[in-house]
Amino acid sequence: MSSQNGNRVYDASGLLCPMPIIHLQQQLAALAKDEILQILCTDRGTLQDIPAWCDVNGHTLIHQSQDSNDRGVTTYCFWIQK
């Protein structure tokens, strides 16, 4: 996990469902309440899974975005507040 603009950043690119969620759980467990984690994923399933996981576990998904590179690989980015 690295740090960017004061937020923790975790790169889960290349991981497939449900590993991004499992890694997200582990990373968030290490943060204090109200801290923000930015997680990068390439699995399209995270578009559904991460909002659902935040919903059931009481964390706040404060923002999400996506960007595609010239090889057609899309990266999904989520900002989650514990």
Add this chain to the structure above:
Amino acid sequence: MPNTDLQQASRPKRALALLSGGLDSLLAVRIIQEQGIEVEGVNFYTGFCVEGHTQALRKTDKTKRHSALYSAQQLGIKLHIVDISEAYKEVVLRPKYGYGKHANPCTDCKIFMLKQAKLMLEKAHEMVKTEGFDFIITGEVIGQRPNSQLKKKMPIIAEESQTEDILLRPLCAKKLEPTLPERLGWVDREKLYSYYGRNRSPQIELAQHFGFEDYAQPAGGCCFLTDDSYTKKLQDLWQSRGQRDYEMDDIILLKVGRHIRPAAHFKLIISREEGETHYLEGYRDRFLSMKAANTGGALMLIDGSPTEDDLKLAAQICARYSKAKFDPQVAVDLKRPRDPLIQRFQVQPFGIDDMPAEWILQ
């Protein structure tokens, strides 16, 4: 009685549910919630869960979602997703109670998952006395599955997992001996069910009663080890290596692409669409790989120890899965792991109908 035990005794009872994402575990949780008991779910990732990987890779119109997460949303409960894939190998490779129809060690699988749940329960007790769990629930139904849910297996599973008296199966509890939560009055046994056998109608009616309209397909469809095609590929992997073992990458790659074995000493894994191509790209530093040059087409990994003649054949097959498959000659590039140099083959694409059926693993 120590103070912490007093706290335990006086606080509301809580249950930990094995939540597969199927209808039965969804109903089991709701039945217990209806009795005023707080429930949290746990979902175990074995590496063979149908939820992941290929669904995530392939572009389909189907809604992609994690079924257990969706169940938890519907139920309004917390969900812990736990990776047990490494420890689960022992269950797959050496099941005490053997396999089902395919490579599915269902009885050992259930015992293992319940053991894991009990460990979680014990850990929660140690960590925060007031937030512990008092018992475990599952969506098992006697006689619904041909192996793990036989009535004679139910006590064995409870005993071997050491969950015994704290394992409650709300859908068929009235056909089993009362468990601790029932005997102590935490749960009203009269409000539990006596479902039996493979008939799904009672569960579907109960789902309607609870207002559940959208739920995953019946149990058994959530594990690749019950899938005929997948297990054939797994058996082929073990046979070709001369030993029954696997790494996570092995079992993930069995879910990706077409698998073609022209000879015992090498196998081809060919992407079927863009998502799989992107995914297999990540393996090019570990496998020999081929792709048609100057035209679109599949990415192909080569697993094993091919000879130069084998590589020429592999190039022909790669060309057959390119956009130039009807051209007389196609250029195919071979990339070796950690080698920047590309070896180019000029080949005639393999004939569309020339592929021997026994080469295709499906």
